[in-house]
Amino acid sequence: MKLSVIIVNYNMCASLKQALSTLVRACKFIDSEIVVIDDASTDRSLQMLESDFPEVEVIRNDKNIGIAASRNVGIEKATGEYVLMVSPDIITGKKTLESIIEFMDSHPEAGAAGVRMLTPRGDFLKQSRTGFVRPWGTLLKLTGLAKYFTKSRLYKYELDAWDDEDDFATTEVDVVNGSFMMLRKSALQETGLLDERFTSYGHDIDISFRMRLAGYKNYYYPRTYILNFSNSLNPKISWKHIRDFYGAMIIFATKYLFKVPEIKIPGIPQVFAPTYEVER
Template identity: 65%
Template sequence: MKLSVIVVSYNMCDLLRQSLLTLNRACHEINSELIVVDDASTDRSMAMLKEEFAEAKVIANTERIGIARSRNQGLDVATGEYVLLVNADTIISKKTVEQVLEFMDSHKDAGTVGVRMLSPQGRFLSESRTGFTKPWSTLLKLTGLAKYFPKSRLYKNNDNWMREEEFAITEVDVVNGAFMALRRQAVKQVDGIDERFVMFGHDIDLSLRIRLAGYKNYYYPRTYILNFNKQSAPKITWEYIKHFYGAMVIFAAKYLFKMPQLKLPGVPQLFTPKYEVER
């Protein structure tokens, strides 16, 4: 099996249908499997999957467990050489998956690859290049952890840099979880996704651990996806605040005083490593 596509959805029936249709088109000539994890939806998602996507492997959770744990459920049954984690609120262009797999085949050091993300209005989404939203950038600057993400240039003029780099294939620190192509061997080597990042931040943590394992993360802008960025919880709710800012606290606590050694040219080691990274 060449590719396992994993989509996690919660109450996104219409967007999920749209996303799966474009994924099926993009994977038509690829030896692939589709794994859909429904995180206890209360809409027509399960009925729609049964009626329209009978070929998919469906995992139906009876209670909400979050995207990190749900993605691990998909990873547990995936058999592909590569794994594509993709959000249910995305539209994939026809040649996107094929081009990304060709890139990973020719770059054996690629552990993770992301692509250009555009809004439905066609606006470039900068987080597809940096992997960080502004709150995460602020956290990394305030804690000093930004020094370990030099390729994101968090201390530079991001707007000017982004315009220059939008169409450049380059190594990056973090690949955004909305579209995350992974070498399954690399994911297994780092023991999958940290489930403490219930809804947010697991892509940042996974990208970092894959780099620590000796692989590279790449931004591949020669193809694109449309990202509707529909949150499963509105930003004004306690659920959103708890999981979004809680993920930042977990990340800082995990790495601030126990930062593993990153062998990055020109970056000083601020903290003595407390453990060895297996390679």
């Protein structure tokens, strides 16, 4: 099988239905499977899945175990050459999956790849290129871990040099955003599954970093796109958000701050990554 699509759902029935409609269409000519892991939803998600998407495999959790743990359930179930982790609040273009699979096939060094993400109004989401939001960049700079994220342009002089043209350039990046993250299954077998301590946030940053530590590359592939509704649906301020978001940052810093990671670069005996790579 070529592709396994993994979606974790918790009480997002309407968004999930929209996402699945576009994913089923995008998978029409791909040898694929779609697996939904439901984290004990209390809305009509399960009824909707049974009635509207009988071809989709559904795994029901007895309780909400968190996004990372649920995605691991799907990854272990996946039989595809590639695993696509996708949020239930996105719209996938008709040719998006075919396009990114073609890219992965032609780049065997790629462990993970993401695409250009747009808001429902068509505005570009910088997270699709940087992989993480500003608080994470601040954490990495304060802890000194930024030196391992050379392709994220975390310092001012680098940000000034990053123009709008880069939004449309296929580029090697440090981090692929977990809202739409294509992973090579064989690379996952080397890195191991997602770290389940990152219950809601940070597991995509961690697995992207581990891909690089294992010698693979992460790519931003903007020649296709998705619409991402997460900014308008997720609450900005709540105790749970604060606890999960900033807790993930603490976990990441603790995990790597007290040991020096060695990034494997074939043929180059150095710790840090080479110069920024761009395809046009």
